Structure formats: structure tokens, C-alpha cells
Amino acid sequence: MWYRNLPAILMLNVLGIALFLSYYLPANHGFWFPIDASIFFYFNRQLATSEAFLHLVAITNNRAFDGISLLTMGLLYLSFYIKRDTAERRRMIIIGVVMLLTAVVLNQLGHLLPVSHKSPSLSFPGVNRVSQLIGIPTKDASADSFPGDHGMMLMVFCCFMLRYLGKGAFAIAVLITLIFSLPRVMIGAHWFTDIAVGSMSVVLVGASWWLMTPASDAMVSWLDRHLPQLRRR
Structure with a gap:
């Protein structure tokens, strides 16, 4: 029964809350700020x-590159989808819908956290801005970068891969997350902690209750019953 997961759920919640409080409570974010600043200035x-x-960072933060991250996640999901029969494919489509809804909801909840700040590229004077150094359209700043939306979406994807497709899919998803989260940090559009603290703490708390209880399966079953265009023939 799901309640056997309760100790793990509580542990993940404690970890997520402790992670956030380690950043939120200390003055000037405690030990996190030197880490953030060092990472930013190293890449800057x-x-x-x-x-x-410079060209690598500009290209990987172009909006078109976000499409590549979505394509990569889609290809991983597709590699499992094509091996399934008709009934299982239907279920995978519905799981994909639930995954997108979960990412949207957790992202909105994340922005309720009592932290708001500009990206590092807007926080320090005299820094290098990619948009000013090169003519490639790119995202190098954010007026409110906490928590990292892009990183959170990738982490939710990881969680769903582990829950529904197993450890192998999860390992590949983690690699995808690292590859596609890093450019935002390298260009200065996000602090390291926007992702490592902001996105991670929200996902640890929210995804644990959603995926380690019957909640996500109940949503999948409900959609299975109420989406006639997906009904089996």
C-alpha cells in the first residue's frame, strides 16, 4: 500500500524544506551567496x-534551443512509447498530459515562495552581457529568476520517468536535466540556487506527495474515463 512510502515522503519533504530554509533564513542567503557569486563570475x-x-552560451540560451530540450525529452519518452501496445500507448499519452499539468501547477506554487530576485546578470554592475556582446537573440537576464522554471520542468520530467518508466529512463532524464539547465546558469539568466534550491525544494515536496501516493494514478485513471477522443476501439 502507498502508506509504506510515507517515511520516504516525509524524509523528502524535510529535505526540501530544509534546503529552502538554508537559503531563505540566513542573512544574504548565508553560505549560498558566495557559491552563487563564484559560479556566476567564473562563467561571466x-x-x-x-x-x-560566447557563441555556445548564446546559442544554447536561444528560445529555439528550448525546443531542442523538449524534443530530447520527447524522444526519450517516444523510445518507450513505440514498444507498447495500443492500451499502454494510450496510458502513456495520458501520463504525459498529467506530467505537463504537474509541471504547470508546481511552477505556479513555486512562485508563491517568499523569495524574489533579479538574475545575476542584472544584480552586479559592469558584468558581461551576452546580448550586448553578440548579435544572436538570447535570454541572458530575468527580472524574477527564483525558482528556475526551466529547471523545475526538467526535474518534474525526471520524477515521472522514475515513477513510470524506471531507473534507466530516470538516469537519462537526469543527464538531460543537467545538460539543459546549465546554459541558464552559464549565461547569468539564473543563479545556481534558482535551480539547486528553488526548483529542487519545490519538486522534492510537491512531486513526492503527487507521485508516491495514489494521486497521480488517480488523475491518470480519471482522464482515461473522461477523454473520449482517446478511448480504445
């Missing part, structure tokens, strides 16, 4: 010294 210096790095 490279923008002015390496043209190859």
Missing part, C-alpha cells in the same frame, strides 16, 4: 575571453 569571465564559449 569566460564570455569576454573565449569567443567559442
Whole structure:
């Protein structure tokens, strides 16, 4: 029964809350700020010294590159989908819908956290801005970067892969998350903690209750009954 997961759920909740409070409670975010600043300035210096790095960062933060991240996640999901029969494919489609709804809801809840700040590219004077150094349209700043929306979506994807497709899919999803979250940090559109603290704490708390209880399966079953266009023939 699901209640056997309760100790793990509570542990994940404690971990998520402790992670957030370790950032929220100390003055100037405690030990997190030096980590954030060091990571930002390390990459920011490279923008002015390496043209190859500058182009890489600009391209990987272009809106079109977000489509590549979605395509990569879709291809991983498709690799499992094509191996299923008709009934299982229907269920996978519905699970995909639930995953998208979960990402949207957790993202909205995340923005209720009592933290709001500008991206590091807007927080320090005299820094290198990719949009000013190169002509490629790119996202190098955010007026409110906490928590990281993109990182949260990727983490929700990881959780669903682990819950419904197993550890192998989860391992690949984690790799996808690392690859597609890093560009936002490298360009300065997000602090490291926007993702490692903001996105992670929300997902640890929210996804644990949603995926380790019957809640997500109940939603999948409800949609299965109420989406006639997906009914089996």
C-alpha cells in the first residue's frame, strides 16, 4: 500500500524544506551567496575571453534551443512509447498530459515562495552581457529568476520517468536535466540556487506527495474515463 512510502515522503519533504530554509533564513542567503557569486563570475569571465564559449552560451540560451530540450525529452519518452501496445500507448499519452499539468501547477506554487530576485546578470554592475556582446537573440537576464522554471520542468520530467518508466529512463532524464539547465546558469539568466534550491525544494515536496501516493494514478485513471477522443476501439 502507498502508506509504506510515507517515511520516504516525509524524509523528502524535510529535505526540501530544509534546503529552502538554508537559503531563505540566513542573512544574504548565508553560505549560498558566495557559491552563487563564484559560479556566476567564473562563467561571466569566460564570455569576454573565449569567443567559442560566447557563441555556445548564446546559442544554447536561444528560445529555439528550448525546443531542442523538449524534443530530447520527447524522444526519450517516444523510445518507450513505440514498444507498447495500443492500451499502454494510450496510458502513456495520458501520463504525459498529467506530467505537463504537474509541471504547470508546481511552477505556479513555486512562485508563491517568499523569495524574489533579479538574475545575476542584472544584480552586479559592469558584468558581461551576452546580448550586448553578440548579435544572436538570447535570454541572458530575468527580472524574477527564483525558482528556475526551466529547471523545475526538467526535474518534474525526471520524477515521472522514475515513477513510470524506471531507473534507466530516470538516469537519462537526469543527464538531460543537467545538460539543459546549465546554459541558464552559464549565461547569468539564473543563479545556481534558482535551480539547486528553488526548483529542487519545490519538486522534492510537491512531486513526492503527487507521485508516491495514489494521486497521480488517480488523475491518470480519471482522464482515461473522461477523454473520449482517446478511448480504445
